[in-house]
Amino acid sequence: MTSKQKRSIKDTIPTLKTNGIDLTKHFYKRMFFHNPELKNVFNMGNQANGKQQNALAGAVLAYAEHIENPGILIGTLETIGNKHVSLNITPEQYDIVGTHLLASIKEVLADKATDDIIEAWTQAYNELAAIMISIEEKLYQNNLTKKGGWKGWRAFTISSIVDESKEIKSFYLEPKDKKDIPPYFPGQYITVKIFIPSLGYEQPRQYSLSSVFIPNYYRISVKKEIGMDRIPDGMVSNHIHEKVIGDEIWVSSPSGTFYADIVSDDPLVLISGGVGVTPMMSILEAYSNSGMGNNVVWVHGCKNEEFHTFKSEVELLQQNNDWLSSFVFYEETEIENEVVRKGRIDLSALEAKIIINGAKYYICGPEPFIKAHYxxxxxxxxxxxxxxxxEFGPQLLQIN
Structure with missing residues (x-):
């Protein structure tokens, strides 16, 4: 980009701060009207609750604010790239998004969208799209080089279903073609795609892999999302909970930038809330199998014992391994001791246990949970x- 174009981008920052949500709402409405097939790609639940519009507005603003040095955002771009690969995003879809985003800038900014600003944002978007396409092509190729790797969607069959807690079930997924499946880093996720009859189109969702890698199957542990305060029930999670053994499900190759190096000498501190337990269980099992033996502390929070997923598995690991310490915070409990606390997670109460020299800290849960414990x-x-x-859902946090 030229210096003049970068100045034009910067000139739009005040408008993006005040009208960014209006812009992204208009953009999605416009795009889905002209390209309704993309409803099969985007999470329409996050469209309904506004999270996707907020996430895009934040991303556009961040890109404008760092237009002089967009390399600062590379970590965020790689996270988004992994999500896009899990959804099988194509370069052609970047052209569609670009067309509607630039048209939306013209239509929403009106007189403020001068020829210079439109020219600058056209160049900025094309450069960003080129970066993203390059990142994603490398990820696609990396997937294909793995034993059993694939690109796009692959049919799996549900071979087993296990009730893990009052609201979470584990689903064991075996490849329908009986061929190899690639390993993954503990903490990564897969995307599943399911047709939702009430909507009339497919919906993708990301679910953390909840076990150490086993060559025969992938395991995901899904929370049945029950709606509250006029928020509807989770469309996909409820549909998955209605599945039975033998049902088919479409899956993309494992992705994600959130994972632990289980052969590192660094101690680990895991902090999870609710269904955030799922990637942590994968990390813990993988670490246990590695035989490393350095210190691991797991702090988990949930409603009560009935909602405590993998409780017995963690207790058994702790009984048999002196390198593991675990603590749980129940919002509802009649029992309190050294391990069980009442209330929400309070890290300051565990300062002596979790502040460890050289430790790496992993947090998983919804946006408010992450922000508070970060x-x-x-x-x-x-x-x-x-x-x-x-962060489960669209990336809203910019706290690093």
């Missing part, structure tokens, strides 16, 4: 580059 760790003196987090 800030708690910073307050306790943990450096930002030692904290990693996985």
């Amino acid at each position: 800030n708690s760790l910073i307050t306790l003196g943990v450096s930002r580059d030692s904290i990693f987090y996985e």
Whole structure:
């Protein structure tokens, strides 16, 4: 981009701060009207609750603010690239998005969308799209080089279903073609795609792989999302919970930038809330199998014992391995001791247990959960580059 074009991009920052959500709402409405087939690709639940519009508005603003040095955003772009690969996004779809985004800038900004601004944003989008397409092509090729790897969607069959807690079931997925499946890093996810009759189109969702890699199957553990306060039930999670053994499900290859290096000498501190337990279980099992033996602390929070997924598995690992310590916070409990606390997770109450020299910290849960415990760790003196987090849903957080 030229210096003039970068100045034009910067000139739009105040407008993006005040009208960014209006722009992204208009963009999605316009795109789905002209290209309704993309409803099969985008999470329409996040469209309905506004999270996707907020996420895109934040991303556009961040790109404008860092237009002089977009390399600062490479970590975020790689995370988004992994999500796109899990959805089988194509270069042609970037052309569709670009067309509607630039048209939306013209239509929403009106007189403020001068020829210079449109020219600058056209160049900026094309450069960003080229970066993303390059990142994603490398990820696609990397998937194909793995034993059993594939690109796009592959049919799997549900071979087993296990009730893990009051709201979470584990689904064991075996490849329908009986061929190899590739390994994954503990903490990564797969995307499943399911046709939703009430909508009339397919919907993709990402689910963390909840076990150490086993060559015969992938395991996901899915929370049945029950709607509250006028928020509807989870469309896909409820549909998955209605599945039975033998049903077919479409799956993309494992993806994600949130994972632990289980052969590192660094101690691990895992912090999870609710269904955020799922990638942590994969990390813990993989670490246990590695035989490393350095310190691992797991802090988990949930409603009560009935909602505590993998409770017995973690307790058994802790009984047999002195390198593991676990603590749980129940919002509802009559029992309190050294391991079980009442209330929501309070990291300051465990400072002596979790502040470990050289430790890496992994947080998984919804946006407010991550933000609260990320800030708690910073307050306790943990450096930002030692904290990693996985946010369920669109990436809204910019806290690193």
